[in-house]
Amino acid sequence: MEVKQYDSYEYDVIVVGAGHAGSEAALAAARMGQKTLLLTINLDMVAFMPCNPSVGGPAKGIVVREVDALGGQMAKNIDATYIQMRMLNTGKGPAVRALRAQADKADYHAVMKDTIENEPNLTLRQGLVNELIVEEQICKGVITATGARYYAKSVVLTAGTSSRGKIIIGELTYSSGPNNSLPSIKLSENLEANGFKLRRFKTGTPPRVDGNTIDYDQTEEQPGDTKPNHFSFETPDTAYLKDQLSCWMTYTNETTHRIIRENLSRAPMFSGIIEGVGPRYCPSIEDKVVRFADKPRHQLFLEPEGRHTEEYYVGDFSTSMPEEIQLKMLHSVAGLQHAELMRPGYAIEYDIIEPWQLKHSLETKVVANLFTAGQMNGTSGYEEAAGQGIIAGINAGLRAQGKPAFTLGRDEAYIGVMIDDLVTKGTNEPYRLLTSRAEYRLILRHDNADLRLTEKGHELGLISEARYQNYLNKKSLIEQEMTRLNETRIKPTPQTQAYLADRHVTPLKDGILASELLKRPEIKYDDIIALCGDSSAPIDRYIKEQVEIQIKYAGYINKEKQSVEKLKRLEAKKIPQNIDYQAINGLATEARQKLTKIQPETIAQASRISGVNPADLAILSVYIEQGRIAKVS
């Protein structure tokens, strides 16, 4: 029987989906003062982690801090619910250090849900969206399966892997969202009807086992750090968790690989059942064994899913083999010989929107006032989703107020790098952020995310006045201390020489500026203080860290700043909207096609499109300039 529709409430912003993208989008819009509705298929899956129970890591951890600096929730949520915290890459340079936490999966969901429920201006409701209300290519609202018509000034879609989701375990396939949730079928059809180009992607998750049945003696322990660190710039060191849970490391072996090889005919990835494109960086274990046949073993990480459960996530063991084979594979691994399977691993296929159909604001080019974010845009990972979610939420909020869009550049944030990659290049596989995707990673550090973005968050109304004052204070203390070290001269006194000799440092020949001495590899900020005295200002460890990094690596930082300057000039060269590339004489055919498809907003963006070469850019620049002159004269 046909469901009868009815007009429900009107909002400023509607967000569809309450995963990691949707939660950030809804909170951002609401915090900007917009009356916001957050719809989700299942209220018990708000900010649910269907795959690994962890947040952060290289590049991703930086995104979490960027979200925090913009006034988002992910950092605070993980700081409230982690069971282990580790700083990675501590032996490397400051640009690549990365924080990662293991989350208590149930708590993570519960705390985020609670935050959303208690946010003024924000309504959380269970509902399956089947249709968009679109009039003349402008989105006006959504219609749910229960017949409710909700109207809004702007809509954010974050459907994740629910879009026509299909779970695959060996020969078994069934229509499903993540973790056996209800899939969203009709919305995909509606998007296609509205002119969107969709494609199929695939991802997967490993089996979970009962921790009581793991033989930990055969594994290596990976404990958390004792030195405190948190994601949010607002979480104090004093809140650091002492009683952390460990992860455990083990390996596959020849037997595991033999079992996989012998059963490849039953692996959906190889039998042809799976048609979606899977990520190269998160391959299933069967994929690894086939592609890296000469590797005798692969690392596995056993990660606890929470404090009040014995469930363990078998990291790096993602598989869609039949359950029977999964059991054999698990039992061949050291420490897992007697492991009880709690949930089998599975592959999931889902629809994405080809991301070149989006603008940098994450508004779609196809339907105005409609924004999309998260896995739906072809990414993978909670952090990538959150980073897009906050941008989509901010822009939906700005659109509802009739204000211009907010975007981040490649030189401003990893979020900017990610969105620019997506909208400029599209993606052929689930997109993961890597440090190597950023050209300016020495500028985009995790330790300076607040210095990069707090100002912007404050302007958007997402940063409280108190927090903003703290930020200004920190900034000025850093500047003062830098100035002091740039003006203080350390003389080669007997005490100084003795201090240096004690530390096996070459003695001074002449007096030297404190900042210059700090540039020596073996000298730390604390040594400088020992030699030239403390600042009168209150210097905490964060300020110390900034001063040390900014002085020590000034040469490299300046190199990057110079190329940023060049980039900015190119970014300033706007390409007029609706330019007809067919009319431009002399463009190469490939360039013409790509430019028509992607419609870059600036010459800089055009330069990043593969197949658009410097000669095409030159022709394009000249053409635009011709047009400008023609209009003037």
Next chain:
Amino acid sequence: MPIVTEYDTIAAISTPPGEGAISIVRLSGDQAVEIAESVFRGPNLLKVASHTIHYGHIIEPQTKKEIDEVMVSVMRAPKTFTREDVVEINCHGGIVPTNKILQLLLATGARMAEPGEFTKRAFLNGRIDLTQAESVMDLIRAKTDRAMQVALDQLDGNLHHLIHELRAEISQVLVQVEVNIDYPEYDEEEITAKMLREKAIMVQQRIDQLLATAQQGKILREGLATAIIGRPNVGKSSLLNYLLHEDKAIVTDVAGTTRDVLEEYVNVQGVPLKLIDTAGIHETEDKVEKIGVARSRKALSQADLIVLVLNASEPITEEDRSLIEETKAQKRLVILNKTDLPQKISPADLAALGVKESPIFASIKNQSGLSSIEQQIKVLFFGGIENSQQNVLVSNNRQIGLLQQAKASLVSVVNGLDAQVPIDLVQIDMTACWEKLGEITGENVPDELITQLFSQFCLGK
């Protein structure tokens, strides 16, 4: 990473190549004055008033060696042809010093201008009008067509192959560094400073070898600058006429100049010769003529090949002796002409004067000995080239400039490692080197490294 070229400071020789009295090397862009200053000894160009000209010397920054005596004009934006900062270096004519200056500028941060690029900038900066812009478009298009031809060139093919190998060497390390960063918990081998240094030094050595071929590569492209010298009436003109015989004249495209000027060359057994006019070389008392002689002597000293013609039917004169002495350090062919007449000079006479080359006996008038001359030119030329590595030749200023910049990045890598800078920072310079090399071959595939990362390493999450 995209290669942003729009705001580079560009450089090119803006006078037709050849032996004119003066050549101009022009720079345009933000860094024009800084780059010029870095190779200039004279007044501080950063401080001089705009639109002024200054006397000084172009200096090789590392060796402090003087390259040429020059006049440098500094013109600050916006009242310039391109509306950017422009510097023009007026140097002495002759392709060798002019090229040397251009190469220094390219090594210190300028980029070789594309054909029509000065004009293009003038247009984009609102300096010229619409009709002029059309011709700019044509130039840009012509450049792409020509680039296609160049790509087909076997010589470049070899160079590309070699650069490709070098890039593969570098990217192997880069990818490893990335894996160490993005997957710190994986048991992949950790790149050490020692490994990175070894790689940097290895690549640097190979770039040095490539740069060493630059001179020969240029000869191949631009012709072997050849001076036929001798006293009056020893047979120079006959030899010249013989070489200029119609079927030997070839036309070639001179690379490395902004104007695509065509020049005539002679082809001797596959060796392109560019003949230098040295008719004026003889002792003179005339003051005006003296200047001309001095200039010719300079051209002579810069020739790649000297063909010294002696009249075998007359005893060696004082002038012969001074010519022999003057050219003894150069690649030289000594011809004893007029063997149809009674001989007054023997090989022993020449050996006594320190001539190490065996002379070629010829009677140009009677067309005898000419094939020996041709043969000897070929041996002298190809003898050198075949010794160079795999026939890879770096032949134009753009390539030379990029190689030098790539090398500079490697020097920064080693310096960084010496200063114990963390590897992921040193990698910035290594990546810069990799990108510069990529510019030589036009390899600029987006996400090239990431693709390699995933194909080479088994990574999960």
